[in-house]
Amino acid sequence: xxxxxxxxxxxxxxxxxxxxxxxxxxxxxxxxxxxxxxxxxxxxxxxxxxxxxxxxxxxxxxxxxxxxxxxxxxxxxxxxxxxxxxxxxxxxxxxxxxxxxxxxxxxxxxxxxxxxxxxxxxxxxxxxxxxxxxxxxxxxxxxxxxxxxxxxxxxxxxxxxxxxxxxxxxxxxxxxxxxxxxxxxxxxxxxxxxxxxxxxxxxxxxxxxxxxxxxxxxxxxxxxxxxxxxxxxxxxxxxxxxxxxxxxxxxxxxxxxxxxxxxxxxxxxxxxxxxxxxxxxxxxxxxxxxxxxxxxxxxxxxxxxxxxxxxxxxxxxxxxxxxxxxxxxxxxxxxxxxxxxxxxxxxxxxxxxxxxxxxxxxxxxxxxxxxxxxxxxxxxxxxxxxxxxxxxxxxxxxxxxxxxxxxxxxxxxxxxxxxxxxxxxxxxxxxxxxxxxxxxxxxxxxxxxxxxxxxxxxxxxxxxxxxxxxxxxxxxxxxxxxxxxxxxxxxxxxxxxxxxxxxxxxxxxxxxxxxxxxxxxxxxxxxxxxxxxxxxxxxxxxxxxxxxxxxxxxxxxxxxxxxxxxxxxxxxxxxxxxxxxxxxxxxxxxxxxxxxxxxxxxxxxxxxxxxxxxxxxxxxxxxxxxxxxxxxxxxxxxxxxxxxxxxxxxxxxxxxxxxxxxxxxxxxxxxxxxxxxxxxxxxxxxxxxxxxxxxxxxxxxxxxxxxxxxxxxxxxxxxxxxxxxxxxxxxxxxxxx
Ligand SMILES: *[C@@H]1O[C@H](CO)[C@@H](O)[C@H](O)[C@H]1NC(C)=O
Ligand SMILES: *[C@@H]1O[C@H](CO)[C@@H](O)[C@H](O)[C@H]1NC(C)=O
Ligand SMILES: *[C@@H]1O[C@H](CO)[C@@H](O)[C@H](O)[C@H]1NC(C)=O
Ligand SMILES: *[C@@H]1O[C@H](CO)[C@@H](O)[C@H](O)[C@H]1NC(C)=O
Ligand SMILES: *[C@@H]1O[C@H](CO)[C@@H](O)[C@H](O)[C@H]1NC(C)=O
Ligand SMILES: *[C@@H]1O[C@H](CO)[C@@H](O)[C@H](O)[C@H]1NC(C)=O
Ligand SMILES: *[C@@H]1O[C@H](CO)[C@@H](O)[C@H](O)[C@H]1NC(C)=O
Numbered sequence: 046x047x048x049x050x051x052x053x054x055x056x057x058x059x060x061x062x063x064x065x066x067x068x069x070x071x072x073x074x075x076x077x078x079x080x081x082x083x084x085x086x087x088x089x090x091x092x093x094x095x096x097x098x099x100x101x102x103x104x105x106x107x108x109x110x111x112x113x114x115x116x117x118x119x120x121x122x123x124x125x126x127x128x129x130x131x132x133x134x135x136x137x138x139x140x141x142x143x144x145x146x147x148x149x150x151x152x153x154x155x156x157x158x159x160x161x162x163x164x165x166x167x168x169x170x171x172x173x174x175x176x177x178x179x180x181x182x183x184x185x186x187x188x189x190x191x192x193x194x195x196x197x198x199x200x201x202x203x204x205x206x207x208x209x210x211x212x213x214x215x216x217x218x219x220x221x222x223x224x225x226x227x228x229x230x231x232x233x234x235x236x237x238x239x240x241x242x243x244x245x246x247x248x249x250x251x252x253x254x255x256x257x258x259x260x261x262x263x264x265x266x267x268x269x270x271x272x273x274x275x276x277x278x279x280x281x282x283x284x285x286x287x288x289x290x291x292x293x294x295x296x297x298x299x300x301x302x303x304x305x306x307x308x309x310x311x312x313x314x315x316x317x318x319x320x321x322x323x324x325x326x327x328x329x330x331x332x333x334x335x336x337x338x339x340x341x342x343x344x345x346x347x348x349x350x351x352x353x354x355x356x357x358x359x360x361x362x363x364x365x366x367x368x369x370x371x372x373x374x375x376x377x378x379x380x381x382x383x384x385x386x387x388x389x390x391x392x393x394x395x396x397x398x399x400x401x402x403x404x405x406x407x408x409x410x411x412x413x414x415x416x417x418x419x420x421x422x423x424x425x426x427x428x429x430x431x432x433x434x435x436x437x438x439x440x441x442x443x444x445x446x447x448x449x450x451x452x453x454x455x456x457x458x459x460x461x462x463x464x465x466x467x468x469x470x471x472x473x474x475x476x477x478x479x480x481x482x483x484x485x486x487x488x489x490x491x492x493x494x495x496x497x498x499x500x501x502x503x504x505x506x507x508x509x510x511x512x513x514x515x516x517x518x519x520x521x522x523x524x525x526x527x528x529x530x531x532x533x534x535x536x537x538x539x540x541x542x543x544x545x546x547x548x549x550x551x552x553x554x555x556x557x558x559x560x561x562x563x564x565x566x567x568x569x570x571x572x573x574x575x576x577x578x579x580x581x582x583x584x585x586x587x588x589x590x591x592x593x594x595x596x597x598x599x600x601x602x603x604x605x606x607x608x609x610x611x612x613x614x615x616x617x618x619x620x621x622x623x624x625x626x627x628x629x630x631x632x633x634x635x636x637x638x639x640x641x642x643x644x645x646x647x648x649x650x651x652x653x654x655x656x657x658x659x660x661x662x663x664x665x666x667x668x669x670x671x672x673x674x675x676x677x678x679x680x681x682x683x684x685x686x687x688x689x690x691x692x693x694x695x696x697x698x699x700x701x702x703x704x705x706x707x708x709x710x711x712x713x714x715x716x717x718x719x720x721x722x723x724x725x726x727x728x729x730x731x732x733x734x735x736x737x738x739x740x741x742x743x744x745x746x747x748x749x750x751x752x753x754x755x756x757x758x759x760x761x762x763x764x765x766x767x768x769x770x771x772x773x774x775x776x777x778x779x780x781x782x
């Protein structure tokens with residue numbers, strides 16, 4: 046019925062729309078209607094093929110957005126997808142911030158200017174390998190809250206935030222001529238609280254109905270008023286398409302996340318092959334999908350302290366546009382060709398669903414028929430010949446013997462001309478970039494040591510207090526300090542410190558400012574753990590009082606947050622020194638200092654830099670924990686002017702672990718930890734690992750709008766102690782013609 050109506054409309058009134066698919070340009074600025082039928086999202090009644098990619102605004106910068114949008118459009122997207130990140134917009138309860146990387150309206154405007162539609166995935170729980178899954182850490186302190194469940198405190202906080210975002214983006218909604226055509230409530234809800242799912246649904250049908258756009262709930266329980274969508278590596282092969290057609294025959298098939306995904310610290314770099322992504326995207330459109338989004342299209346970077354537990358600063362580097370903004374070839378071009386092909390044939394594809402027709406395959410002796418070789422044909426225009434089998438084989442289609450690579454799709458026109466082959470990337474240059482030094486010779490550093498004692502305000506309590514309760518995650522650092530009189534048994538060469546802490550947390554131990562040792566866990570996970578380290582206290586005298594100092598460093602709040610599974614950091618129970626419990630001792634309370642002195646003075650900024658006494662004898666800072674370094678550099682040796690297309694990177698070789706700042710902007714956690722190749726297949730659609738035993742991440746992106754032609758201020762805080770700051774460099778990654 047729908048397709049007939051559409052065909053009539055096509056041949057009649059809107060014939061222009063049929064030959065070129067609707068893009069945002071054709072509706073820009075005038076109110077338009079968005080709805081859906083069983084086949085696709087409709088725009089002013091016409092089915093529209095949505096070719097999308099995820100780009101998260103805070104994972105790049107306002108100065109990069111127009112460049113990224115232009116690349117996305119050229120590469121063949123017509124839609125951009127982003128989450129909304131609650132914890133960058135409401136760092137303090139009730140105070141909303143939309144400045145800088147949180148300038149969502151500028152991001153929406155940049156998408157609109159490039160002619161792109163937007164799918165706004167509000168959540169506000171977003172997961173995303175983002176710090177705390179997007180939830181502000183202060184929510185932990187809301188009385189009686191139980192996250193993502195039918196709980197009054199949670200639902201009231203969630204409603205309030207979602208409504209304030211809807212009010213903020215109102216000018217950008219389709220009904221006002223803006224680019225937003227689709228929104229999302231919740232995210233991958235896999236819990237059992239049906240009342241909460243119903244509540245999400247009622248929010249959409251009541252308060253949110255004024256948005257006049259469809260709402261989705263992805264990869265999990267969906268409310269009746271929303272569209273359930275697929276997040277996967279391959280939504281055809283994993284059976285999602287069949288299930289969806291069966292369970293929701295009146296709803297279109299939308300693929301919100303085709304996963305390219307993330308990188309944990311300490312593992313070798315995981316990659317997903319171009320041919321696998323190409324196979325999965327082609328099968329999706331073959332099977333009747335009408336919205337496809339790469340997760341990510343551009344992963345960008347977890348600048349500052351935005352990464353989820355154990356996640357590297359570069360995010361989803363192996364997707365179509367690298368984390369630093371350079372095209373990832375041959376993926377970029379291979380998928381671009383497919384997307385343009387799909388867009389050019391959108392009208393015929395969207396007329397109806399095609400059914401899957403099995404094809405005979407050559408078993409060595411005869412043509413046999415199985416279930417893994419099939420074709421989806423669209424009218425007499427496009428034929429998607431698919432081979433699900435792992436190995437190459439030949440299939441018989443229209444009396445033609447066609448050789449297929451393992452797990453591949455070939456697209457033919459009606460004369461059996463091959464238009465595209467998912468498995469064939471020959472002729473596309475793979476990595477076509479080269480690194481050039483921007484600064485010739487080593488940087489001229491100065492150094493300053495972060496003190497273990499200070500005059501900053503402290504909070505005193507008989508026992509150590511959980512970190513987030515004090516910091517609200519406004520800093521990743523918390524000092525714990527107390528006095529201790531060493532017993533003869535403790536003042537030994539091999540004394541054990543035992544402590545209750547959390548995953549994805551580092552702890553550095555000091556006595557009277559002297560470094561004793563370090564513990565870290567970088568699991569991409571949450572949970573408590575009790576750990577020990579052995580330290581040498583033989584040089585300290587027994588029966589004397591010392592100051593025992595612990596610097597706790599959050600390595601990211603886990604993104605998996607649900608119900609009462611709160612994320613915590615720091616010391617979450619007891620600390621023992623040589624078997625002696627260091628809690629419940631009213632004579633020796635614990636002091637808590639939120640953040641570093643260097644942070645308090647913001648010594649990484651022009652104004653703050655002069656507030657401490659830097660030493661030019663920077664080599665004295667080598668291998669010394671909790672040490673700051675600072676230098677200046679000019680961009681005299683750029684190979685290309687355009688630092689969006691040819692990004693500038695910090696080559697962190699020589700550093701150890703910490704944060705680097707350029708002109709006051711935090712580049713995110715750097716860590717030169719070695720990437721170990723795993724025996725098991727890497728996580729989440731990724732098949733292969735590269736750079737075994739190399740640092741998981743050596744280069745750190747510096748956004749174009751954080752750089753100046755002259756006199757840039759670079760500051761480094763290395764908590765573990767930098768081995769060779771003289772090796773640190775700045776390079777430009779140049780895309781060769
Ligand atoms: C967001 O960006 C726009 C466009 O550049 C600018 O006019 C506006 O002031 C920015 N908003 C904030 C809160 O900084
Ligand atoms: C929290 O729950 C307790 C026990 O159910 C109740 O007495 C208290 O009033 C609640 N507090 C708030 C702020 O809702
Ligand atoms: C959702 O739809 C199902 C099937 O029609 C129905 O049984 C259920 O009551 C609906 N739920 C709500 C909250 O309306
Ligand atoms: C089909 O092509 C394959 C590969 O070239 C070949 O091995 C096979 O014999 C062919 N089958 C027929 C029936 O021609
Ligand atoms: C791959 O494509 C190139 C042209 O780009 C073509 O010359 C070559 O024969 C193709 N390879 C296969 C195996 O089809
Ligand atoms: C440690 O002891 C000194 C005096 O010996 C005292 O001034 C200081 O406040 C104590 N520190 C703590 C954390 O109690
Ligand atoms: C600390 O005191 C609390 C409350 O009195 C008690 O429950 C706990 O067992 C004590 N822990 C230790 C290690 O002494």
